[in-house]
Amino acid sequence: xxxxDVIVIGAGPGGMTxxxxxxxxxxxxxxxxxxxxxxQMNNTAAIENYPGFKSVLGPDxxxxxxxxxxxxxxEYAYGSVTxxxxxxxxxxxxxxxxxxxxxxxxxxxxxEYKKLGVPGEDKFGGRGVSYCAVCDGAFFKNRExxxxxxxxxxxxxxxxxxxxxxxxxxxxxxxxxxxxxxxxDRAFANDKIEFVWNTNVTEILGDDMKVTGVATKNNQTGETxxxxxxxxxxxxxxxxxxxAFTDLGITDDAGWIKTNDHMxxxxxxxxxxxxxxxxxxxxxxxxxxxxxxxxxxxFSYLEDLKSQAASAQ
Numbered sequence: 089x090x091x092x093d094v095i096v097i098g099a100g101p102g103g104m105t106x107x108x109x110x111x112x113x114x115x116x117x118x119x120x121x122x123x124x125x126x127x128q129m130n131n132t133a134a135i136e137n138y139p140g141f142k143s144v145l146g147p148d149x150x151x152x153x154x155x156x157x158x159x160x161x162x163e164y165a166y167g168s169v170t171x172x173x174x175x176x177x178x179x180x181x182x183x184x185x186x187x188x189x190x191x192x193x194x195x196x197x198x199x200e201y202k203k204l205g206v207p208g209e210d211k212f213g214g215r216g217v218s219y220c221a222v223c224d225g226a227f228f229k230n231r232e233x234x235x236x237x238x239x240x241x242x243x244x245x246x247x248x249x250x251x252x253x254x255x256x257x258x259x260x261x262x263x264x265x266x267x268x269x270x271x272x273d274r275a276f277a278n279d280k281i282e283f284v285w286n287t288n289v290t291e292i293l294g295d296d297m298k299v300t301g302v303a304t305k306n307n308q309t310g311e312t313x314x315x316x317x318x319x320x321x322x323x324x325x326x327x328x329x330x331x332a333f334t335d336l337g338i339t340d341d342a343g344w345i346k347t348n349d350h351m352x353x354x355x356x357x358x359x360x361x362x363x364x365x366x367x368x369x370x371x372x373x374x375x376x377x378x379x380x381x382x383x384x385x386x387f388s389y390l391e392d393l394k395s396q397a398a399s400a401q
Contacts, residue, residue: 126150233321237260333345
């Protein structure tokens with residue numbers, strides 16, 4: 089069984105930054121990911137809100153981050169993690185392809201968007217279908233867009249899009265929003281935002297290149313229709329990718345991992361960063377910040393272990 093000072097589970101922007109900081113502190117580091125490094129950046133055509141770049145292709149930024157994250161010796165390997173065994177001063181990270189031993193773990197597995205599961209959603213991903221207005225809203229300046237959902241995220245992102253788009257139509261399956269009252273008031277007062285109630289989107293429409301609109305069905309009357317739009321923003325929830333860690337007691341009721349300001353969880357030696365954390369803003373910049381903090385926190389944790397071991401002798 090191979091052994092490391094720290095294993096980073098996930099090689100998105102947070103995980104790669106954590107690996108960079110930990111390896112630069114002369115720790116032995118392994119990054120494990122079940123896919124290619126970069127995470128959701130690989131599905132983003134252009135990133136315009138990452139400092140240092142006016143605009144950068146998601147895959148290009150992922151490549152640059154990867155090269156930086158491995159320059160001090162961090163290793164990268166494919167691995168679908170199934171569990172972490174906590175043995176106090178060391179952990180066993182179990183994967184489909186074998187087990188690894190480590191003194192510390194940084195969980196950077198991220199989250200995934202809930203999907204509508206309707207025709208056209210996957211086909212037009214990155215071509216008009218989006219799950220992040222902050223990431224992609226600028227591509228729809230002065231165009232009409234649709235937002236699907238009725239919670240805080242849907243209304244907040246609808247308000248954000250109203251500052252860019254010519255019109256925002258928020259489609260909700262119920263007859264009232266679930267968002268906070270203050271957000272509702274702002275949305276109702278915005279002349280660019282319209283609401284379509286008691287309605288489900290049944291299909292995302294488009295031509296050979298891009299989204300052109302959505303097909304709808306009123307769930308009270310059965311009436312069907314279409315709404316023209318250049319962009320469709322879906323906010324029906326996100327899911328933390330934490331199935332492998334639920335037995336550790338480090339998640340809240342919704343599955344998000346709880347940490348302190350040092351990215352430490354309730355289990356000593358296990359840290360969590362990026363989108364998998366219980367927090368408000370989930371962006372590349374915030375994941376990178378979490379990763380830097382966690383990389384340094386792991387170093388401090390391991391130094392404390394050394395001191396304790398020396399004192400016990």
